[in-house]
Amino acid sequence: MTLIKFCGTRSEEDYKAALRSKADFIGFIFADSKRRVTATQVKAWKTSNTPGSKKLIGVFVNESPEVIKKTAQQAGIDGIQLHGSETPEDVKNLKKETSLTIFKTIHHSSKALEQMKLFEGMVDGYIIDTKTPEGWGGTGTSFDWEAVPAYSKEAEEQNVFCLIAGGITPDNIKDLLAFKPHGIDVSSGIESDERNDERKMMIMSEAAKKSYQAPDALGRYGSFGGKYVPETLMYALEELEEAYKSIKEDEQFHNDLWKELSEYSGRPTAVTYAERLTEHFGGARIYLKREDLNHTGAHKINNALGQALLAKKMGKNQIVAETGAGQHGVASATVAARFGLSCKVFMGAEDMKRQELNVFRMRLLGAEVIEVTSGGRTLKDATNEAIRHWVANVEDTFYLIGSVVGPHPYPMIVRDFQSVIGSESRRQLLERTGKLPDEVVACVGGGSNAIGMFHPFLEDEEVKLTGVEAAGKGVDTSLHAATLSKGRKGVLHGSLSYLLQDEDGNITEPYSISAGLDYPGIGPEHAHLHETKRVNYVPATDSEAMAALETLCQLEGILPAVETAHALAHVEKTAPKMNKDEIILVCLSGRGDKDVHTIQNVLEENE
Numbered sequence: 001m002t003l004i005k006f007c008g009t010r011s012e013e014d015y016k017a018a019l020r021s022k023a024d025f026i027g028f029i030f031a032d033s034k035r036r037v038t039a040t041q042v043k044a045w046k047t048s049n050t051p052g053s054k055k056l057i058g059v060f061v062n063e064s065p066e067v068i069k070k071t072a073q074q075a076g077i078d079g080i081q082l083h084g085s086e087t088p089e090d091v092k093n094l095k096k097e098t099s100l101t102i103f104k105t106i107h108h109s110s111k112a113l114e115q116m117k118l119f120e121g122m123v124d125g126y127i128i129d130t131k132t133p134e135g136w137g138g139t140g141t142s143f144d145w146e147a148v149p150a151y152s153k154e155a156e157e158q159n160v161f162c163l164i165a166g167g168i169t170p171d172n173i174k175d176l177l178a179f180k181p182h183g184i185d186v187s188s189g190i191e192s193d194e195r196n197d198e199r200k201m202m203i204m205s206e207a208a209k210k211s212y213q214a215p216d217a218l219g220r221y222g223s224f225g226g227k228y229v230p231e232t233l234m235y236a237l238e239e240l241e242e243a244y245k246s247i248k249e250d251e252q253f254h255n256d257l258w259k260e261l262s263e264y265s266g267r268p269t270a271v272t273y274a275e276r277l278t279e280h281f282g283g284a285r286i287y288l289k290r291e292d293l294n295h296t297g298a299h300k301i302n303n304a305l306g307q308a309l310l311a312k313k314m315g316k317n318q319i320v321a322e323t324g325a326g327q328h329g330v331a332s333a334t335v336a337a338r339f340g341l342s343c344k345v346f347m348g349a350e351d352m353k354r355q356e357l358n359v360f361r362m363r364l365l366g367a368e369v370i371e372v373t374s375g376g377r378t379l380k381d382a383t384n385e386a387i388r389h390w391v392a393n394v395e396d397t398f399y400l401i402g403s404v405v406g407p408h409p410y411p412m413i414v415r416d417f418q419s420v421i422g423s424e425s426r427r428q429l430l431e432r433t434g435k436l437p438d439e440v441v442a443c444v445g446g447g448s449n450a451i452g453m454f455h456p457f458l459e460d461e462e463v464k465l466t467g468v469e470a471a472g473k474g475v476d477t478s479l480h481a482a483t484l485s486k487g488r489k490g491v492l493h494g495s496l497s498y499l500l501q502d503e504d505g506n507i508t509e510p511y512s513i514s515a516g517l518d519y520p521g522i523g524p525e526h527a528h529l530h531e532t533k534r535v536n537y538v539p540a541t542d543s544e545a546m547a548a549l550e551t552l553c554q555l556e557g558i559l560p561a562v563e564t565a566h567a568l569a570h571v572e573k574t575a576p577k578m579n580k581d582e583i584i585l586v587c588l589s590g591r592g593d594k595d596v597h598t599i600q601n602v603l604e605e606n607e
């Protein structure tokens, strides 16, 4: 997927349209132009419409450092684009004096590559534009795009990205995309009658972010997914689907959600370069997406906040949830406390023993934790009970499902709320390294952290995606939870996917050291991505996961959740075989404080 910067925003309407679009960057012209705006205007638009994860960029042409700094500060923007003949010295000084992101525009010419080299190590990205006698930029004139790969290569060597500007329109964008630019930057091409035209923005966005379409109208991912539920739940699912459709288009909802994600949960989460781990394996550079730094210690809160806001919007004041490792239970109890909702969490008796601390946390947060003693007394059984409770109380109860499982529209809703993980890390890595990762790795139980991480990378064919399943005592024993490696198609909890089952189709008991991966099914979208071979699913055993957990603790000072350690176990296998200039991005889905007892028991047994 290509980065998008929509520039020349000159009214609150333009700004709102850019916020609704798929732009990664929104540009404002502070230079001489018909599109010029003031810092006061930008500040006012920003105050009444928060930009969420989009970055605001101010464009300047040969402006004094004092004016640039003052304007940026007044407007409250994230970065500056120097679009004139600014020198490396000017950039160096600005970099020293501000913490702003700096993009340098280089005008296409036979000297452009040499000029880029002069700014090496000083800028966060390049814009390549056309200069004409009419102006420094915004002229609607394109250059010969045969030159694009050379510009991208130079930027990659400098570990930054390069956006292409100049005369890009809905009619010619596909010609440019054939040269695989890192991103596009457009002013004139999105305008009609002196204002930004949302239809043009949409055409450009669709072309640049050519999106993978799933689920279909019936909630199917290929042949998987769907709604296999009793009649009593059909109405509730339709009501939910309608409500979700309306909030998806609702700017206010997205603003409210981003406010919670940022002010309450602490997003964006960091991407950490694991330097000592990288050296230890001697291969690919390893980057960790730190979902463990979220409030409550895992990625689960992203989805819980989204669904709780949706529940409020639907006028439901009771939440019911299931939990395995307890992380989703804690996240649900947390959001219920924050929004003043009542909360019941169903949890298997076995998991309650393994995750005693999280049971205590949920109760402390005011939730009722209901022990489930049926079946294997783990996540599957807790989910059965939560669904049963929902069927009986559907009028005022919202089922806050914790993974990309269950009947449509749940897998889609959870995926969308978790995709913030992948879209944030995609942008963060491009900003940091100038390239996309070569491989992205995440652990998979039901699969919510993995789908959230993978989804924004699905169109990037060059990025290898790897999901790691829990192989327990080994996939050739009966003690594992490796659904895709060892399962068959079947229906569980309202959707068709791969399941662990015996010859007669009875669900078999999964096993994993980690309560969060101990589920006999997997989200239907993962089943589809497995069948289409877009994602490669591999197993990791308990002992491989525990070894990887110790390595991360000792080399990076990060205690990961036992679930997350399965993803790290795959990194141990693959990183040493990769080249030093390759990059692995790992979803560090949660922190391991909740697992300290389990870890202690295992390590003591091994002594």
Ligand SMILES: O=C(O)c1ccccc1N[C@@H]1O[C@H](COP(=O)(O)O)[C@@H](O)[C@H]1O
Pocket (backbone or CB within 6 Å): 007, 008, 027, 029, 031, 032, 033, 034, 035, 059, 061, 081, 083, 127, 129, 135, 136, 137, 138, 139, 140, 141, 165, 166, 167, 168, 185, 186, 187, 188, 189
């Ligand atoms: O857009 C302007 O008016 C402008 C004025 C002065 C310097 C840069 C300007 N815009 C930049 O030009 C390209 C977009 O060009 P086009 O209109 O799509 O051909 C982009 O980098 C803008 O940031």
